[in-house]
Each structure stands twice: as C-alpha cells, then as structure tokens.
Amino acid sequence: MTSPPDHTALLEARALCFLRQDEPVFGPIDFALRGGEIALVEGDNGSGKTTLMRVLTGMLRPGEGEVLLDGAPFSLDTVAGAVVFLGHHLGLKFDMTPRENLRLAAGLYGVRSGTDENAVLREVGLAGYEDEPVRQLSAGQKKRAALARLLLLPARVWLLDEPYANLDRDGIALVNRLLDQHAARGGAALVTSHGAVSFAGGEPRRIRLHA
C-alpha cells in the first residue's frame, strides 16, 4: 500500500461479480481506472449496468472479487466522500431549491476548492433558477441541478448511471464538458449509457457487460 499514488489506480475492480439468488448478474470483470480516465460501461438492458454501479458504491456486496479505492479495499465505512453516485433517482428534495439541495451536499462532503454554489449552478445553466423549488423545474433542469452537485463536491470518483437520460443536445454536451473537466483535474469517472458519447479527450475506455 506504499506505492506512489500515481501508479495506483483510483478505482479498481478485481474479478468482480455479483450474484442474485446465487445466479451471476454480471462478471467476473476486471478494470482499473487511473486519475484522468473516463470509462464507459456498455451493455444491453438487464446486463447489470446499474447493479455494477451499486456494487461499486459499496451498497451492494459483491458475490466475488473486490473493489479497491486508491489501492485499499473499499467499503461504505472507508469511502470518506471520495465517491459520488448519480443514479436514476437524483437525490434532490423537490420541496427545496437547487441552492438548498447543494447546501446539504456541501455540508456533508465539503466543497471543491475554488468554487461555490452560485458558480456551479451558473455552470450547469441554472442561473436564475437557484431559488425556485426543484418541483417546479423541468426534468432536464432537475438533472442539471443534480449535475451541479458533482461539480461542487470534492469527490475524485464519479459513478454516473445514465447521466444522459432526459437531457437535450445542450445537456449532453454539458455532461461531456463536465466529464472532460473532471478528467483534466485528475478525477476518474465511470459512466453507463446506451447513447453515443463523444469526449474532447478522444475515445473513452469501454467496459462491456454481457447479459
């Protein structure tokens, strides 16, 4: 565990598989994501993309294999805010404004240096909607409010489950831009999608799941 950090993968899966009722859902899969790398998880419906994400967050226990974060075994007790997860449920309180929602996340995880709530909301195109209840935003705007959280928090690993859903062309470009910025800062991200993705940084890594 004393190897210098730039040689250690940020997020690594070793022979990872998940069993439901003793039947394998996916795997075994191996991958290692270093800082600055973005990987795209591909697979048909039912191939276990969402399940893989939940295993990587530590919320589901892998059937076999292990997940390493910075080279150390990863669990919910050791994660220490290094990972954020954005799934189908956005984790927004509809009775509160985007700003209030961000304030909770900031209170829990801290704030990435050099940014603040107003800046990230502007970045995702929600300027002028900061103090509207999330309930009154459109589906795409809700998604943007959740994406603002990714920008605000200092987490190094992003796990994004279908981030492109509900987004228009500009929104898709926004997600790609955010991912590029994150990679440029040395973060890693794992993204599931069944849509076409293009990054400024070239082709992403691909991890394929078979049903």
Added chain:
Amino acid sequence: MANWVPLWLHRLGSPPVFYRFAGAVRPWAFGLALLLGAVALYGGLVVAPADYQQGDAYRIIFIHVPSAWMSLFIYGVMAVAAFIGLVWRIKIAEVVAMESAPVGAAFTLITLVTGSLWGKPMWGTWWTWDARLTSELVLLFIYLGIVGLYHSFEDRRQGARAAAFLVLVGAVNVPIVHFSVNWWNTLHQGSTIRLLGPSHIEASMLWPLLTMMLATKCYYIASLFARVRADLIASEGGKAWVRDIALGQPGNDPA
C-alpha cells in the same frame, strides 16, 4: 483437535447436503417425538397421581410447561442462527432462523391457550394479567412480527436478513419486557396465584414432564427440518440439485 467437526459443519452449510441430512433425520425425529410424547402423556395422565390441591386439572402442565420452555428455547436457537446468518452470511442459518419462527409462534400460542384453559378452574377466569402470561403474549407478538417481516419482502434473502436483524433486536428486548412486566405486576398487585412450585414437584410428576420436554424438542427438529427442506426447494428452484430431485434422479452421493 477434532478437525472434522468444523469441516462437517462447513459441509452442512451447503443447501443440498443439508437437504439430504434433514431428510434423513426428520423421520427419526418425528417418530421419536411421537413415541416420547405418547409415553409422557401416559405417565402424565395415568401414572402420575392427582394433585392434592388442584385435582386432575393440574395435568395440563404436561403440555403447558414444555410448550413454554420451547417458546423460549426456539427463540434462543433462532437468535443464534440469525446472528450466524447475519455475520457470516450463511444461507442455511438464515433459513433455519426464519423457519424456526412459525414453530416457536405455535408453541407460544399453545402455551397461552393451555395457560388460559388452566386458569379457568384455578383462577376462575380465562385470562389474568399475570406477569408470565403477559410476557408470553408479548413474545407471541414478536414472533408474529418476525414472520410478517420475512414475508413482506420480494427478495427472500433480503427478507431473511431484515427479519434476522429483528430477531436480534427482539433478543435484546425480550428480557427487558419480562423485567418490566414483572415490575408492573408488583405495582398492580392483582389476584395472582403462584401455581407451580417446581422445587417440590414429585418424581412421578417430574419424569413425564421431562419426557414431554424431549418429545417437544424432537418435534421441533422434525418440523423445522421439514420446513427448511421446503424453503430450500422453493428458494433454490433453478439449481441443478433441485432439478435432479424433481426429475427423480438420485443425488450423486446417497448420504
């Protein structure tokens, strides 16, 4: 030293092995339960003398007392199995804990019904807020909560884990309930009569009681194993070993 014991236990943790083991043990346990139960009933109803105070009415203790013991004993077994299942994630332990609960609930219900039947001639009422009866009633509710929680989940494993957790919460709580009910009972001194003084029970009454206790234990094992076998068949439905049984092919080792 004896390395084969943990090894054997480890093998028993595998569903097909446990299925065959339970299948082999079950008829013996059931037969023994019938035999011991018949002997105990004969001893209790025919051989043992009538009580000088209560006449023949006391004879219900040969059902009541062993059931009451079993209601607590099964909770103990369930708590141990639940703990093992939660900590080491052993499927068989979860199944044993979950399938123990209905049997325990049944014994608790028998205890309550026989206690109430006994109460009518002794106390002149079907129900009295006696500390022990009340604790037993609370225990029945806890058993039913465990069964209810187990069956309210889509996913059996998840239901078993949640209910096993409730078993442990209950295990912490049952002694507290018992203590508080005792305290409450002394606060509201009713017409409680202490009926059973086990210290001066006569030998001719004691041996049928102990025999019945063994009979209920054997019945528990038989009933539990039958339930566990059914549960395993249901939850392992897609597995090769279940298919072999369903198609009538003997398993690869005739343990």
Added chain:
Amino acid sequence: MTPGSTPAACAALLRRDLTLAWRRRGDIAMPVLYAVIVTTLFPFAIGPEPALLARIAGGVVFVIVLLAILLSLDHLFRGDIEDGSMELLMLAPQPLALLVAMKILAHWITSSLPLIVVAPVLASMLKLPPEAMPVLVIALLLSTPLLCLLGAVLVALTAGSRRSGMLLALMLLPLCVPVVIFAAGALAAAQEGLPWVAPIAWLGAGLAMALVLAPLACAAALRIAMDT
C-alpha cells in the same frame, strides 16, 4: 464550521430535515390532530365521570402518544430512499449512524415535541390532577425519544419491504411495552402520591442505552434495506 466537517454535516442535515418539515407544516399537525380526536372519543366511549377519567388519563395519553408517533414514523426514511438522497447520505464521509441520529432528532422535534406540548391539554381534558402534570411532561420527554429511536430501527428494517403500515405496528408495539409500563407507572405513582423517581430513572437508563445503540442498529438495518 468548515463544510464537510462532522458538526457542519450534522447541522446541514438537521437544517434540511427541519426545513422540509416546515414546508409541509400540515404533516406536523396531523399527529397532534389525531391525538386530540382520539382523546375526545374516550369520554364518549366510557362516560364522563371525572373519577373514572382521572383514573385512566395517564395511560390513555401515553398510548395515544405512542400511536401518534407510530403513524408519523412510516415516512422517516421512505422519502430519502425513494428520491435517492439515501445514497448521498450513505456515501458521505460521516458515519451513517451519526447522520441517522440527526434524522431521528429532526423527526423527534417535528413529531413528538408538538405532542408533548398538547399532552397536558389532553390530560386535563381527561381530568388528570394538575399536580401530576409535571410528571407527565417529564415522562413524555424521556419516553418519546426512546419510542422514536426504537421505531426508527424498525422503520429502517421495513424500508425495503412492500407494505409496512400494519407490519410496523405489529413489530413496534411489543417492543414498546416496557416504555409504556414505566412511563404510565411513573404517572400512576405520582397520582397516588407515591415516589415516582424509580420508573423515571428506568426510562432514563433505557434512553441512554437507546441513544447509543439505536443509531448503530438503524444504520445496519438501512444497509440491509438498501441492499436490493
């Protein structure tokens, strides 16, 4: 307070839950309304003789408060699980047990505190003697957090299940027997002019134990519930 530190996280979560409760003030009023309505039913059911009412007042108020808390418990974690906020809490750097404790505290403030405020009114509707009122309030102050803590563990267990209303009652009520016994026992003792400190002390001991153990148990139960 630097963002991300443990006090800041607790404050942020507490503030969020209280804000949410305030935005749905109607939900706060429901348990209180329920308690008032059930209390008014009692004299209709058993007759308005003051002596009889005074005799049962303490017990009735405790059982009504227990049931009102039970009704409010169901959505303690449900909202967070359904909208994905629970993932945010579970992946946060702070121990889940601590965050859960904050949620339970917020829930106690919004559900039980109003009940404690109206409880003396309910008790005087049932002719509880005024000298027993302080004991009623003390017993409620100790027993309601205990009920919320116990209930939270069970709500967390049912969070992953299909139906939970009646099931929660079936699971929680037997575990509440000691709380009801000691709380109502203290009040009964006070009404009869007997020393009432012992049952109150037992409640306090129970609360101290639950404060330590229940959030841990609750966090473990939530992990089972999220494991779908």
